[in-house]
Amino acid sequence: MLTGDALRMAVGTLTALPTPAPRVIDRRVAAGAMLLAPLAAVPLAVLAGVVVLAGDALRLPAVAVAGLAVGAVGLASRGLHLDGLADTADGLGASFDRTRALDIMRRGDSGPTGVATLVLVLIVQCGALAGAIGAGHGVTAAFAGTLLGRWVLALCCTRGVPSARPEGLGATVAGSVRLLWTILTCGVAAGLATLAPGLPWWRGPVAVAAAFLAAGVVVWRCTARLGGITGDVLGAGVEFAAAAAWLALAP
Template sequence: MSWGDAARLCFGTLSVLPVGVPSRVDRAVGGRAMLLAPAAGAVLGGIAAGVVALAQLIRPDADLLAAVLGVLVVAVLSGGLHLDGLADFADALGSRRDRETMLRIMKQSDIGPFGVVAITAVLLLDVAALTACVQSGFGWQATLVATTASRLTLSWSCRTTIPSARPDGLGSLVAATVTPIKAAATTAIVVTAAIALTWLSTPATGVAVGGAAAAVLLAVATSVLISRRARRQLGGTTGDVLGATVEIALAIALLTLALTM
C-alpha cells in the first residue's frame, strides 16, 4: 500500500490544493491519510503564516489585518469544509432531538441558527486570539502551530474506539482506522516541533514553550471530548464531526497561545 495514495487523499480532502486523485481509496488508505493530517495542516498553516508575516512586514501597525488575513487564508485553503461541518454539528446538537433526526439535520444543506452562531463565534475567537499573538511577536508562528495542531485532531477523532455513525460517507471511510499508539506517536512529533519552533523564535521562557505544548495537547483533548460526545449522541463520528473538531481545536489552540505568549 502506497503512502502516496494516503497523501493524495489527505490533501485532496483537507485542502483545495491540486494533488491528484488517489489510485486506491479504502479504509487502510483512509487511516494513513488521517495520520498525515498534521502534515496537511503544516502546509496550509505555513502558507497562512507566510501571509501573516508579509502583512506584518508591509504594515507593522496593522495587527488586526494580519490576523484576519491569516484566518481567511486557512479557511479558503480548506475549502470551507470544516466550517460547514461545524455548522451542521452545532445545528444537530442544538436541536436536542433523537439520533436519527440529528443525523438527518447534519445531512441537510441549509444552516440553522446554531450553525450561524457557532461559525461566528469560532471565527471571532480565531481573529481575536491571533491578533493577540501578532501583537506579542508570535503571529506567523501561532498560525503554523495552531493549524497543524487542529489537523492533528483527526488522528484522534478516528481512533479505533470511535465507530462511524453512518454506513456511508467520509466518516465511514476513516472512522476507527487509527490506533491510539499511532495517534500518540504523531502527537509527540507535533509537540516536539511546536516546542522547537517556539524555542527558536521567541525568548526561551518556560511559559512560552509550555504554551506551545499546551496548545497542541489541548487540541488533542478537544478531539477526545468531542468524539466521545459524538459517540454518545450520534453513535459515532461523521465527516461533519471531524470538521467541527478541527475548527474548535483551532480556536482553542490559538486562544492558548494568545494567553501564554
C-alpha cells in the same frame, strides 16, 4: 499505510490544491491519510504564516491580519471544516432524536445554531491569533495553530471511535487509526512544539494539549449524542482544535 494514495487522499480532502485522485480508498489508506494530515496541511500553515508576516510588514491592525489569515486558510481548504462545524452544531442543537439530528447535518443549509457557533468560533480564533500577533509571535502561532487543527484528526479516528452512519467519509475513517499511532503522533507534535521559535519551550506542548483536548471533547460529545462521528464532526474537531491552540498561544 503511509502510501501515495494516503497522501493524495489527505491533500485532496484537506486542501484545495489540485491533486490526483487516490487509486484506492480503503481503511488502510484512510488511516494513512489521517496520520499524514499534518504533512498535507503544511501549505495551509505556510499560507497563514505568510499572511501574518505580510500584515506585520504593512503594519495592519492585528485583528485584521488575524482575520485575513483565518480567512485564507478557510478558502484554501474550500471552507470544508467551517461547513462541518456549522452542520455539527445544527445537529447537536436539534431534537434528541438521533436520526433527525443526522438528517439535519446532511442538509446543505445552516440553521441559527450552526451560524451562531460558526461566528463565535471564528471570533475566538481571530481574537486569539490577534493576541499572538500583538505579542510578537504571530507567524509562529499562525503556522502552529493551523497545523495542530489538522494534527488532531488521528485522535478523532482512533480505534474504538464509531461512525454515526454506514456511509460517507466518517464511515471510511472512523476507528481506522490504531491507538499506538495516535499516541505517537501526539508525542511527535508535542516534541516539535518545544522547538517553536519565539516561544518558551512549554508553550508549544500546552497548545498541543489544548488542541487534542478540544478535539477529544468534540468527538466524545458527538459519539454520545449521534452514535459516532461523520465528516462534519471531523470538521468541527479541526476548527475547535485550532481555536484552542491559538488561545493557548495567545499572551
